[in-house]
Amino acid sequence: MRSMKRRTFLSLMGAAAVSGSLMLTGCGRSADSDDRKIIRIGHVQSATHPDHLGLEAFAAHINEKLGDKYRVEVYPSELLGSQTEMVQLTQTGAIDFVVASTAIMETFSRQYQIFNLPYLFSSVDAYHAAMEDHEVTDPIFLTTSKAGLETVAWLDAGTRNFYTVKTPINQPSDLKGLKIRVQQSPTNVEMMRLLGGTATPMGFGDVYTALQAGILDGAENNELALTDNGHGDICKYYSYDMHQMVPDLLVANYEFLQGLSAEERAIFDEGFQIVKDTERAAWEDAVAAAKDKAENEQHVNFLYPDTAPFQEAMAPLHGEVLAANPELQPVYDKIQEYNAEYTA
Template identity: 70%
Template sequence: MKTFKKVLALALATVMSAAVLTGCGQGSDGRTIIRIGHNQSTNHPTHIALVAFEEFIESKLGDKYDVEVFPSELLGSQNEMVQLTQTGAINFCVASNSLLETFSTNYTLFNLPYLFASAEAYHASMDDESITGPIFESTKDAGFEAVTWLDAGTRNFYTVSTPIETPADLKGLKIRVQQSPTNVQMMSLLGGSATPMGFGDVYTALQSKIIDGAENNELALTDNGHGDVCKYYSYDMHQMIPDILIGNIAFLDGLSEEERAIFEEGFQLVNQVQRTEWTDAVAAAKDRAANEQGVQFLYPDTKPFQEACAPMHEDMLAQYPDLTPIYDAIQVYNEQYPSAES
């Protein structure tokens, strides 16, 4: 299946790249095809939200645009999809914030462990355009920009056989992390061994014991089957990292003023639908993981984890002083919406 997806992705990429070079992005009916890729399954909140976007755009501009949503890495890995979006071979894709860190250092801020004090502070910060704007627009020179954010919940550690109650429990364990320098540094400070890899490779790596665990939200247990292998899920709550819907700059700039207004409304719809679906999906995932997969949920004291990662905040602000005003604005929301443990 994995080989098939790679072959399909290569074929689609070749066809779409040729279409871009020849100026052809149209279907047989003359409508412009808008392609959107992501790495989640068809029952994931992200896919449901993008289908709502597809229906909305076609209800308003269906005489001109045909929106097609490709789930489950059918257009390639996230990194490959971002590159396709850069070139305009596809119009939009969903990328993890951690991956975007490699395209713009501004995204480093959102990858910081324990940046947000609570889910409420996280949501309020991400909804504040004065916070997200400078970051979302920072990749324009790279050929794309963020058009909205998606809730990816809280990232926590889950392991095959070792319950994580303290940072010391991570010592000697190989933990899959997203492909970003910040995540590698985080694991080093927590005592574990970071193993960056694409999300699509994680299940096999867990099953074959190439890695001892991973870190992600609850849906990874059920939607991606990781709970079939990993039996301990520990709420250390080290990150609240958004997923980002990005769009090709040339396509976005080519829209008329009226069309862009409709697309902006569609982007807001994606955000709203995805967040509503997310709440329900997490509750369902926890129930299924506990009762069908036999996953044990643990609730360790998060303070030792926070203390271990604290130097990363100072290091980042020293390295990227231009991000200080945004960081400070987030702290205002943290004071307004403190964690339940405070």
């Protein structure tokens, strides 16, 4: 059903581009009675996910403060297409915002590679403190304006860990020969190579079917993937190797942002903070609920391996990325300051 809705929506978008007569167009104007611009936000998560709750709070804020000019609509569960498709639609202005992964943004700017580095942060506190520092984020978030995109907020996505159908992962060698879905970025592919596994990049919406069909032996993500996306129905081992702490990103169409007045932009900036605050407040409870359901209803086994061998195996990636992108060194050094302040 979701795939059918998505195909129907994208078909309508194509028709609108040709005729200019349907409601959904790049300018986002309603075709019926009202002249307000419709601001469309797409994401891949469910309507109960913390990302969606944050976006709904953002929508309520903008609709209240600027409801005479704008109407915000939030589309969960890939209703506007896959994440890659939605980023492309945001580039063109067909939609206005998308929640995107750092892996996809890495394809537009190599600077995003730094956030995909395994074991970049020493603790959750270091991660949160660094991501709130504009000296860390601005040199990355503002690099895609020429591509028509700008990251306006980061959302907590917890820690990424390996989960598998049949093979418990207690050490890197357990990954040898396993086909593991990773996000579509060169950094994540190289991460799997260093661990001895076989990286299988694919869109998030295709993972469940691939696990079910045996195309994949496992994947890597936070705990909510087990329950919100049903992966725990198939994968029975979840291993806390904690290889990444990477944010989700709220990415805007750059031209839309530039078209806002100073007063409007101030209200939108308030909204971006509301997204972050609402999402983060919901995150901890969502993870606890997901873990409880996965353990007691889906019968997922949670494993707690020594992370040191994983860190050792993936350590070369830091040097490789910094050597290829020397302009990232100041950002990396700033993150190390937070790691020293907020140790694990």
